[in-house]
Amino acid sequence: MKSNIIYLDNNATTCVDKKVVDAMMPYFTEQYGNPSSIYDLAHTANKAVRKSREIMRDFLGANDPKEIIFTSCGSESANMAIKGVLELNRAKKHLITTKVEHPCVLNLHKDLEKHGYKVDYIGVDSNGDLDAAELLSKVDKDTALVSVMYANNETGAIFPVEEIAAKVKEINPETKIFVDAVQAAGKIPINVKDTKIDFMGISAHKFHGPKGIGALYVKSGSMVSPLIIGGHQERGKRAGTENVPYIVGMAKAAELAMENMEDELTRVKCLRDTLEEGILSKIKNARLNSTSKNRVPNTTNIGFLYIEGELILLHLNDAGICASSGSACTSGSLEPSHVLRAMGVPFTSLHGSIRFSLSRYTKEEDINYVVQELPHIIDKLAKISPFQKELGEILNK
Numbered sequence: 001m002k003s004n005i006i007y008l009d010n011n012a013t014t015c016v017d018k019k020v021v022d023a024m025m026p027y028f029t030e031q032y033g034n035p036s037s038i039y040d041l042a043h044t045a046n047k048a049v050r051k052s053r054e055i056m057r058d059f060l061g062a063n064d065p066k067e068i069i070f071t072s073c074g075s076e077s078a079n080m081a082i083k084g085v086l087e088l089n090r091a092k093k094h095l096i097t098t099k100v101e102h103p104c105v106l107n108l109h110k111d112l113e114k115h116g117y118k119v120d121y122i123g124v125d126s127n128g129d130l131d132a133a134e135l136l137s138k139v140d141k142d143t144a145l146v147s148v149m150y151a152n153n154e155t156g157a158i159f160p161v162e163e164i165a166a167k168v169k170e171i172n173p174e175t176k177i178f179v180d181a182v183q184a185a186g187k188i189p190i191n192v193k194d195t196k197i198d199f200m201g202i203s204a205h206k207f208h209g210p211k212g213i214g215a216l217y218v219k220s221g222s223m224v225s226p227l228i229i230g231g232h233q234e235r236g237k238r239a240g241t242e243n244v245p246y247i248v249g250m251a252k253a254a255e256l257a258m259e260n261m262e263d264e265l266t267r268v269k270c271l272r273d274t275l276e277e278g279i280l281s282k283i284k285n286a287r288l289n290s291t292s293k294n295r296v297p298n299t300t301n302i303g304f305l306y307i308e309g310e311l312i313l314l315h316l317n318d319a320g321i322c323a324s325s326g327s328a329c330t331s332g333s334l335e336p337s338h339v340l341r342a343m344g345v346p347f348t349s350l351h352g353s354i355r356f357s358l359s360r361y362t363k364e365e366d367i368n369y370v371v372q373e374l375p376h377i378i379d380k381l382a383k384i385s386p387f388q389k390e391l392g393e394i395l396n397k
Helices: 018-024 040-060 074-088 103-113 132-137 161-171 244-259 261-282 309-318 338-342 364-382 388-395
Strands: 068-071 094-098 118-122 143-149 176-180 199-203 214-218 286-288 299-304 353-357
Touching (some): 040 214, 040 244, 068 074, 074 103, 074 143, 074 176, 074 199, 074 214, 094 103, 103 143, 132 161, 161 176, 261 286, 261 364, 309 364
Parallel strands (some): 094 143, 176 199
Antiparallel strands (some): 068 214
């Protein structure tokens, strides 16, 4: 086993940048005041929260720091936005989302169906690109909310959320738009200022911040009912003492992500492309599940015909390589990816699909090592596959 870990599962979580840890530490041990109190120690914490809110405003391209509400994660942000809108619009019972959303959105909509809501689930094509025309055709006067992710966590496909939001508002100006931007934030520039998007959720641990902290953008003038009721924090929208160290950490991670955006869009993308090209050129039974030109720069999803994905991951782990078969929130499930099923990925590679997700810490030698080791792993597993005849036809071409 390789002594150094090659970590290519950054869509599941990222390492916390050391600069982020350094920024957080004083607020654990020195500046530990409750930002709602009135003495100087509290003022320092309060100032840090206000400064962090300004940074997150810039990170999302919002107009006003007050449009940023701190939450515990992307799942809470999604639940707060979706449930918060519906609580204030109880007469409207129609919702629209996509078939490839993260479980925090998809499963919430399935639960809402049990409570009398009608949900239209919009499909994607074979590359994972959203059928925007189908989505728009479903909008009517009873549509309370449209929930669309910015970038898919398994394929990296970017959805035209700004265009969709604008056209939805033309059809029904009262329909609210929620965007799950967890997999887009820190990887591509975001600017909600001039869009029709009402709500946007993000999570710090996807861009080298700490786990347990997220944010919800709420456009000025948009109303949302609080999910957590209690004190006055977050202008009455989210009760509970502010998690100052983690808020500061997320803001620092956002600053670093903005500073490194060009690297993400160029060098990381180049490494992702090199990984794809290397695997496809060396492994005959490999296929790229999404060739969409509009993907976040760090993500690829590759299927290996007639090979079991869990076995691939176990052998990769033995070689010191971390990857995944899809969303971390569904790991351990024997069910194939709902995203790949929605794309119509054939059964022959559905169970053998692996997601590789890079970060700014990924190096060229990491990619070279994967391209070197993976063919040996696939060759070994091909010899024990129950589909010897089918594999033989592919490998002997």
